[in-house]
Amino acid sequence: MEGFFAWFQWLYDETGINLTYFYDSFDRARMIGGFFTTIWLSLVCLFFSSIIGIVGAWLQGSRLVWTRRIVQGYIQFFRNTPPLVQMYFFFFALGNLLPRVKSEFGFMEPMLGNFTWAAISLSFFAGAFNVEIFRSGIEAVPESTREAAESLGYNRLQSYLYVVLPLAFRVCLPALNNNLVNLVKTTTLAYAIAVPELLYVSNQIWSDSVNVPEMMTTLLILYVALVGLLVWAMHRWERAIRVPGYGT
């Protein structure tokens, strides 16, 4: 492994292509950390946005007019404003309203860090789309299917879990995937509030080592590989479970 890293040092000396994140252990740790921060941020947001989607879809079916209106307002707000503005709003406006706490070094620090705020704002952003998607997915399952399940002796929860949700999920998946891919791309915006994700650490590295072209190319290739892999895997899954005759 050392020989592999040393080769990049040689590459730099010979050709001037400076890939510091291979031969410099500090930069390597930063780069790997950034990569996993991006993935972790995406996973956290995926999880919470799904929960927001499910709860929101359930609330939208509520009998109370105001519950429905609030959910609708939430969707409209987060769908039609730029995610960058939302992130600024959460981090600078709401972040300043929360009380400050003492950190382990004795400094006064905001209660929630920038990663948490990025996760919150992106989850709400992606969640707004998920509410609509889950809602139409559940709407698509006919009442007669539910009745058929009931006539076979399923109770309400069982018919929901074993009949309605699996069908709804198969209908939802293409739209959910679009949302997921969009979410992974949107994590780059966390750069604006200094979350150490891939774009941010690359920026740090190229500021330190002045190797902008190498870092930019690496960044582009990493993102394209990450998103490309995701799109490819999701399309395969979609094709495998699609309901014949619906969508393409």
Next chain:
Amino acid sequence: MSSTTDLPVLLPAAQRLAERARREREVGGPIPRLTARHGAWLAVILVFSAGAAGAQAGAAQESVLSIMLKWTPLLFQGFIFNLAISFLAMAGGTAAGALLGIWQISLLPPVRAGSWLVTQFFRNAPWLVLLFFCMFLLPFQVEIFGVVIPLPDWIKATFGLSLPVMANVSEIVRGAIQSIPSGQWESAESLAFNRRQTLWQIILPQCVKRMLPPWMNLYAILTMATVLASVVGVSEVMTLTGQVLSAEGGRTDLLVPFYSYILLWFFIYCYPIARLTVRLERHFVVKT
């Protein structure tokens, strides 16, 4: 489908969701759906926040309205700049993307595979990363035949924004061409049209109306994405607003009025486009 039954497998919501997913995939992102109510809300927020800021300011300070009027010409210039970036990026992206899209159905495998690869590459890269890429890697001037052409920041940003537009236009074109029934190709062939003639005289004219709604959706997305250029320091409307706010002494009470003012401009510009797109989508709906 040959089966006939009174009981639907899935209700129309399924087809709507599938259609929505297809549309989003074509333009590579969520499609904004603006309604008049959004504009009304923005106006209400603007009026109330300006009123609140005015009430806080007291008599000694300049009124919020006059501050906003004072800076409007400058901010409007910045907004026009955003629109110029969006026009140029759209024009460049459409020209390159149309070519790429036609290459994607080429009969030559290398051309087909190459253009597919380029399309997928730029579709999958985040907009912000492409923007950074162009900002940092394009030189500040180029020399062609001894003529030095300067490349200011905004041209680089325009180029950076036109790359994802190109890839998405390429997908729109390919999708539209493939949505034309194969009978059109076959009947053209039976009338002794060659491939180029079939494409230019029969297939593409039919594609135009199918491509128009997604193309306009893409334009709306691009217009909203032009503010990303503020992250890389182009002096467009968002950057200018930040500068104006700090010139006014960083008053936090001006934050909401100013930003909602800018959002309202974007709304006024994008709303007619969104309405027209919805109308065209209904008008051109493919009857199957």
